[in-house]
Amino acid sequence: MQETVITSANKAYALLKADADKILKLIQVQMDNLTMPQCPLYEEVLDTHMFGLSKSIDFAVRMDLIEEQDGKALLDNLEKQLNFIHEKSQQK
Amino acid sequence: MQETVITSANKAYALLKADADKILKLIQVQMDNLTMPQCPLYEEVLDTHMFGLSKSIDFAVRMDLIEEQDGKALLDNLEKQLNFIHEKSQQK
Numbered sequence: 014m015q016e017t018v019i020t021s022a023n024k025a026y027a028l029l030k031a032d033a034d035k036i037l038k039l040i041q042v043q044m045d046n047l048t049m050p051q052c053p054l055y056e057e058v059l060d061t062h063m064f065g066l067s068k069s070i071d072f073a074v075r076m077d078l079i080e081e082q083d084g085k086a087l088l089d090n091l092e093k094q095l096n097f098i099h100e101k102s103q104q105k
Numbered sequence: 106m107q108e109t110v111i112t113s114a115n116k117a118y119a120l121l122k123a124d125a126d127k128i129l130k131l132i133q134v135q136m137d138n139l140t141m142p143q144c145p146l147y148e149e150v151l152d153t154h155m156f157g158l159s160k161s162i163d164f165a166v167r168m169d170l171i172e173e174q175d176g177k178a179l180l181d182n183l184e185k186q187l188n189f190i191h192e193k194s195q196q197k
Contacts, residue, residue, distance in 0.1 A: 021113070021168070028167055064153070065160040072161040075120055076113065078168070 025078035026087075029070055033091045036062045040095055044102045059095070063088070117170035118179075121162055125183045128154045132187055136194045151187070155180070 070084040162176040
């Protein structure tokens with residue numbers, strides 16, 4: 014049983030991390046290809062994806078699949094990386 | 106181990122069902138108290154909540170915690186109930 018719990022937790026974290034990476038990739042592609050990174054749609058798309066991920070993380074925490082602090086770290090880390098990409102694109 | 110899986114599935118479904126009920130309750134309260142149920146904010150709030158719930162359900166399905174058809178039924182059922190409430194409020 015202990016093994017089952019650990020496996021589920023690993024799977025949950027891996028799924029959520031993959032979701033976060035997908036958002037990062039999407040934004041990266043947008044940044045590389047858009048002539049206008051200040052496009053309001055960018056903010057809206059990003060907000061929607063971040064909200065969706067936060068809901069999945071929230072559910073995983075309530076299911077005791079991941080620790081609350083790990084979920085928070087996942088979101089914070091994604092946000093930091095997105096800010097970094099955004100700043101870099103502004104300097105172009 | 107079988108027992109653990111069943112318990113997790115029950116918990117997952119109960120959590121998602123409670124989320125759906127919360128959305129229904131929120132909309133019901135809004136309908137009962139708002140003078141303008143056609144307010145655009147109503148649609149936006151509802152969309153956001155539905156999207157959040159669909160993301161949690163999606164995650165639960167990917168974690169094999171609930172069946173895809175059960176998740177879909179949960180969302181469809183909520184939508185039907187919301188439409189019913191909405192129609193009723195229009196007839197007032």
